[in-house]
Amino acid sequence: MKKRILLLAGGQSGEHEVSLMSARSVLSALPRDQFDVTPVVISKQGRWLPPTETQRALESGEAATGGDLVLHRAASAEGYDAVFPLLHGPMGEDGTVQGLLTLAGIPFVGSGVLGSAVSMDKVMTKQVLASAGIPQVAWALAARREWQAQPDSVRERAATLGYPLFVKPANLGSSVGISKVARPEDLDGALNLAFSLDRRVILEAMTAHKPREVEVGILGNDAPIASPVGELRFDADFYDYETKYTEGRATMHIPAPLSAEVAEQVRALALRAFRALDCAGLARVDFFYVEETGELLLNEVNTMPGFTTTSMYPKLFEAAGLSYSALVTRLVELALEER
Ligand code: ADP
Ligand code: MG
Ligand code: MG
Structure with a gap:
């Protein structure tokens, strides 16, 4: 049948x-x-x-x-x-x-209510991953009501993190509403933009240097496996909307040129995050690798990553020997599996 x-x-x-x-x-x-x-x-x-x-x-x-x-x-x-x-x-x-x-x-196919909701929210994700001991950038939460009532307390939180910093709506993707704020004078504009898109906003310290951006795919339910690690390279200040969706702006490197130790660390941290967030089926876990300091920081977990035949997630598993068609078949099998 x-x-x-x-x-x-x-x-x-x-x-x-x-x-x-x-x-x-x-x-x-x-x-x-x-x-x-x-x-x-x-x-x-x-x-x-x-x-x-x-x-x-x-x-x-x-x-x-x-x-x-x-x-x-x-x-x-x-x-x-x-x-x-x-x-x-x-x-x-x-x-x-x-x-x-x-x-x-x-x-x-994919994560249930809990894993999906928590992974979508950048603040909840950070809280869960912090309690799982996974390294991340320093961050702070701000709520819209607070920004309206006590803007100075939000500005103080930003000052504590230091500049440049990133301001992001907690629940979006594709870099929509994200600003890299270089100076305190630009903070209000970035917060107004982010709060026009979400009730909750995350402020993030920038990595010590411009990071390398490496990603890994996870596949499975109770016994998930990790793909080889990939890297995105682009010529822009950060990986913003335009860079993401303009043909030819970014290139994918699979496997990422990393030492075997770092690549293994990426895979192990991604598997730990997948379990801590109660994900299922699939996820693409994105990291910042700061070459100058050797720091590896988890940035985010995408529970339904881009899925065209040229997207990172399917390409990562293709590199592991799983064709696009075998991958989607496997995802449906995992959905039908008893959990
Ligand atoms: P989205 O969920 O919209 O993809 P991200 O949190 O991945 O948002 O941020 C988009 C991009 O902004 C990242 O890929 C990276 O280029 C840059 N970026 C975000 N946060 C930081 C940070 N704390 N330090 C350095 N770069 C960052
Ligand atoms: Mg995202
Ligand atoms: Mg991202």
């Missing part, structure tokens, strides 16, 4: 288009002799599109309007053996869709 798979793509976040690209790749890679795959595109307004509109959105790469209310359509997920929620960012990667699927009793 073929397994019936519902592939969810698009979604309400700024990574809607990235998700549709990933979905096209997954759709053509899931072996048809094993799986019956139905794609459903979620519009930017959060509505689930019927088949013809879904097809149109997949082809055009965007779905702005149309569709049915989620709760109306979620019931139609019944009858599927598993769901592949190929959604990035808020309202998809953050435990919301995972909660809906859990309530509906349908297995799905």
Whole structure:
């Protein structure tokens, strides 16, 4: 019997288009002799599109309007053996869709409610990883209400961290709303931008030098494995939105040119983080490696990383001998596994 798979793509976040690209790749890679795959595109307004509109959105790469209310359509997920929620960012990667699927009793690819929600939130992630003894940059939390009522206490926290520092909305991705603040005069603008996008904002000390950015893939549930380590190189002050999504701005190096000891440390820390955050299925764990000091700092955990055939996560496992199509098949098997 073929397994019936519902592939969810698009979604309400700024990574809607990235998700549709990933979905096209997954759709053509899931072996048809094993799986019956139905794609459903979620519009930017959060509505689930019927088949013809879904097809149109997949082809055009965007779905702005149309569709049915989620709760109306979620019931139609019944009858599927598993769901592949190929959604990035808020309202998809953050435990919301995972909660809906859990309530509906349908297995799905990737982390559950807890792992998804905690990993999406940069502050919660830092707190959990700190208690697991995983090295990270110094950081502080600021809440919107506090910024409105006692801006000076937030400014003091920034001064304690020192400049330059990074200001980020706690719950976004793709570098949206992130500023590198070089001087105190630029702090207010960065905070106003971040607070226009999220109620919670994280302030982060910058690494002692511009870091090397290395990433590793994790695959599995209770016995997860780590991929080889990859590195991103780019010619920009930091890995901002433009650098991420402009063709040719960044290059991937797999395996990353690192000593065997450092690469092993990356893998071991990533596996520890995956377990500490209660992740499942897959995650891409991103690190800063400060070559000058030898420091290795965990930056973030992405529970639904970019998934086109040229994205880092599938490329890392390809380097380990697992083809794109074998990888997506494995992810569905992991979703169906008893946990
Ligand atoms: P996102 O979840 O949007 O990808 P990140 O936290 O990964 O956000 O930050 C985006 C980029 O900003 C990083 O890839 C890196 O280039 C730079 N960056 C973020 N935080 C720091 C930091 N504390 N020190 C140095 N560079 C940083
Ligand atoms: Mg991220
Ligand atoms: Mg990042």
